[in-house]
Amino acid sequence: MNIFNLLLPTRRGVGAVMKGCRATCYSFFHSSPETTVEVQSQEQEVVIAMGSNVGDRLCNFNEALQLMKKLGVNITRHGCLxxxxxxxxxxQPRFLNSAVRGVTKLGPHELLGVLKKIEKDMGRTNGIRYGPRPIDLDILFYGRFSIHSDILTVPHERIWERPFVVAPLLDLLGSSVESDTVACWHSLSQQHNGLFETWEKLGGESLIGKEGMKRVLxxxxxxxxxxxxxxxxxxxxxxxxSFSDGGKFQSVEAAVSQVRLMISEGADMIDIGAQSTRPMATKISAEKELERLIPVLEAVLTMPEMEGKLVSVDTFYSKVASEAVGKGAHIINDVSAGQLDPDMYKVVAGLKVPxxxxxxRGDPSTMQNEENLxxxxxxxxxxxxxxxxxxDAELSGIPAWRIIIDPGIxxxxxxxxxxxxxxGLPAIRRHxxxxxxxxxxxxxxxxxxRKRFLGEICNRPSADERDPxxxxxxxxxxxxxxxIVRVHNVRDNLDAVKLCDSMLTRVNLLHDLE
Structure with a gap:
């Protein structure tokens, strides 16, 4: 990247230094008059919007992320999808939209060239403006700079009118300012009444879940x-x-029969576990876990009743995760969140599954030790x-749009x-x-x-007495x-879920009528 000697104006005069010139103007958001700054080839934080509505949209996103990494953009955060x-x-067809945050040593016009090359290599042509495209990559922010040239304007000039840009852009932030660069985003956005204020004016969270804009996984x-x-x-x-039903479903026939029952009672997904994670459980090897898991997994996935249903595999081994997804499992459910296998994040990132x-804290044999409580x-x-x-998972390549969180009751x-x-689930989300x-x-x-704490509170020592x-x-x-609720007794808990969902729908309806 070339070195630019810049005379920086007040924010009101951003872009005025080289007024009338065809050259690019770079201006710091936080500056005082008559300050000279040299910009050298150091890493800059960038924000890039992503969109796709032609072909396999998600595959297009995955390919674009890989190409950006290969060509000099290290992705550090992902918005929702x-x-x-x-x-x-x-x-034209519906779009997938998101945004990513990363760092690069590419200059802004170099970065623009890289993104345009990715678009071209992935099949984008010079069709109608705002028309269908396999991938669309726009630079929203580049470091602390305001950039104006014949081919590039940063911040992107149409951010403020597009909910599908503002929503994933906000996803890349925290609700508290966490760095000088983020502060710059806030500072710049004050020209447009602030990013958060802009989002609220566009409709905010009330837009999500409606026909026009859905947050999806x-x-x-x-x-x-x-x-x-x-x-x-x-x-x-x-x-x-296992503490509740250990030994009941070890044969393929018994397991298939239980899955058939749960599906008939209304289960949306089945979580298959071949290693006990109860307190003080004996840890078995990945090979032993696979020996138990794979015959049942294969049988379950071929059941006609599983059409339209999802299969999750409960494991903390990356080898088991890889084998299970290779057989057709849809989700990896890791009680350790990557703590018990250093390869888990990278393997799951490559598998591209939720x-x-x-x-x-600790592992099943130590999690109830006093220091962990x-x-x-x-x-x-x-x-x-x-x-x-x-x-850590996101930095290893698992996008935020593939992550499900579990507070570990x-x-x-x-x-x-x-x-x-x-x-306190709302408090956990807020934190x-x-x-x-x-x-x-x-x-x-x-x-x-059926967890132990329910038995302690209700004086039900036997796990199968804890369904109420x-x-x-x-x-x-x-x-x-x-x-998502993970349960042994599908039928009765589904009734509770249906009632709760109806209550929440009613609350939202009344809120909309106010």
Whole structure:
């Protein structure tokens, strides 16, 4: 990148230094009059908007991300994924939209050239403006600079009128300012009444879930809008030692029969686990886990009843994750959020499947040790510790739009902690939002089913006597914002979920009428 000697004006005069010249003007947002700055070839933080509505849109996103990395843009954050109605030219397919944040040593025009090359290589032609395209990549921000040239204007001039740009742009921020660069985004946006104010004026969160704009998570060939209803995940344990139903479903025939029952009772997805993660469970090898898992997984995936249903595999081994997805599993559910296998994040990133990251301290053999049960504010600390794992996952290549979070009820928690989490799901989202709005929007999974704390509170020592308490805890969780509930008893918990969803729909309807 060339060195530019810049005379920086006040913000009111941004872009005026070289007025009348064809050269590019770069201006710091925070500056005082008559300050000279040299810009050298150092890394700059950039924000790039992404859009696609031709071909396999998600595949286009994946390819564009890989090409950006290959050509000099290191992606550090991803917004959520949005399916949106087309703007300006409306007679065309729906778009997928998002935005990414990264760092690069490319100069702004070099970066523009790279993005245009990616678009061309992926099949974009000079068709009608705002028309169909396999990929659209726009520079929204480049470091702290305002750039004006014949071919590039940064910040992008149409940010402020486009909900499908503003929403993923905000996803890349936290609700608290976290760095000087982010402060620059805020500072610049004051010219347009602020990013957050702009979003609210466009309609804010009320836009999400409507026909024009849906926040979605890709699962298999589906784009899942988790706002439509709470999903029920049925539990299938293939272990001899699980706390509730260990030993019941070790044969393929018994497992298939149980899956058939749960699907008939209304399960949306089945979570298959071949390793017990109860407190003090004996850890088995990945090879042993696969020996238990694969025959059942293959049988379940070929069941006619599984048409339109999803299969999750509960594992903390990357080898098991890879083999399971290779056989057709749709989701990886990791109770350790990557703590127990250093290869998990990179493997899941390559598999391109949704990843459930759960909060736990230690491992199943140590999670209930006294040192792992110390919390001052359990919701705040769970949010912070869980976000740090989500952040590591994202830096390893798992986009925010593929992550599901689980606060880990029953894992490294006392009874009172579990109650606080059930009551505090909105607080967990708020704490995560301070660091990442994208992560705070992720679907939340809860799994209180038949857990020990329910037995302690209700004096039910036997796990299979805890279904009524489970229903009560599921009810509290759904009303608090849970999107997926993981249960043993599908039928009764589905009734609770349906009632809660109806109540929430009613609340939203009354709110819209106000």
């Amino acid at each position: 949005y399916e949106t109605e087309p703007a300006y030219v409306t007679d 890709p699962i298999g060939n589906l784009l899942w809008d988790w706002s439509l209803k709470t999903s029920v995940m049925g539990i299938l344990n293939l272990t001899p030692d 990843y459930v990251a759960m909060h736990m 110390q919390y001052d504010d359990v919701c705040k600390q769970v949010a912070s510790e869980l976000y740090s794992k989500v952040r 029953g894992f490294s928690k006392k009874a009172e902690h579990n109650l606080d989490i059930l009551l 995560i939002a301070m660091k990442s709005l994208a992560a705070s929007h992720a679907p939340i999974l809860i799994g209180p089913s 308490a489970t229903i009560a805890s599921i009810t509290a969780g759904v009303l608090g914002g849970a999107n």
